[in-house]
Amino acid sequence: EVQLVQSGAEVKRPGATVKISCKVSGNTVSDHYMHWVRQAPGKGLEWMGLVDPEDGETKYAEKVRGRVTITADTSTDTAYMELSSLRSDDTAVYYCAMSSCSTSRCSMDIGVDVWGNGTTVIVSS
Amino acid sequence: QSVLTQPPSASGTPGQRVTISCSGSSSNIGNNYVYWYQQLPGTAPKVLISRSNQRPSGVPDRFSGSKSGASASLAISGLRSEDEADYYCASWDDSLSGWVFGGGTKLTVL
Numbered sequence: 001e002v003q004l005v006q007s008g009a010e011v012k013r014p015g016a017t018v019k020i021s022c023k024v025s026g027n028t029v030s031d032h033y034m035h036w037v038r039q040a041p042g043k044g045l046e047w048m049g050l051v052d053p054e055d056g057e058t059k060y061a062e063k064v065r066g067r068v069t070i071t072a073d074t075s076t077d078t079a080y081m082e083l084s085s086l087r088s089d090d091t092a093v094y095y096c097a098m099s100s101c102s103t104s105r106c107s108m109d110i111g112v113d114v115w116g117n118g119t120t121v122i123v124s125s
Numbered sequence: 126q127s128v129l130t131q132p133p134s135a136s137g138t139p140g141q142r143v144t145i146s147c148s149g150s151s152s153n154i155g156n157n158y159v160y161w162y163q164q165l166p167g168t169a170p171k172v173l174i175s176r177s178n179q180r181p182s183g184v185p186d187r188f189s190g191s192k193s194g195a196s197a198s199l200a201i202s203g204l205r206s207e208d209e210a211d212y213y214c215a216s217w218d219d220s221l222s223g224w225v226f227g228g229g230t231k232l233t234v235l
Contacts, residue, residue: 115171
């Protein structure tokens, strides 16, 4: 069974940078597009971006482009999401997610079906 | 303002059939698959429908998805109290080169 295990909660000051990890177990990160989705308190889901771990290709949502960097380390089967210049409205639960369909069979327009446990990020002065 | 439009709320009584709509455009739903996710309070989303109308293993057949043009629907039949949750639609958007979500629909079982 594939599992995505995320790093723990973070509290950051405005203007700081946060980096969250997502460890893939039961599968290999290099075979799957890794997505990041966030959810502000009481709000809906917001897609942030994805990475193809095989070649490092990324796609980012316009809202966070320029502040977000999504990477993957194939040696440790771990994906990362780094968000800089944090603001109070970045306070949210951040989820990593992946499609169980491999990149060799499916393109990035195939949706995710495995989700991480979520990481709470609080941005406060 | 979400790219995909869902009603903010829906409700039904146990045993009833409820439908949740998701409206998009030719750049997303009209040309790509739709996914539906269920999110129970305090938990990560769970996929209910993939590729517009396919139920992943383990999802009850009370849940079904359909798509017509640039709109999609999630139907829940034989409504149960445990179906009370938030439901989200999602699709790839060709113009944005990224994924877009609906704003979510809160389903209440009366």
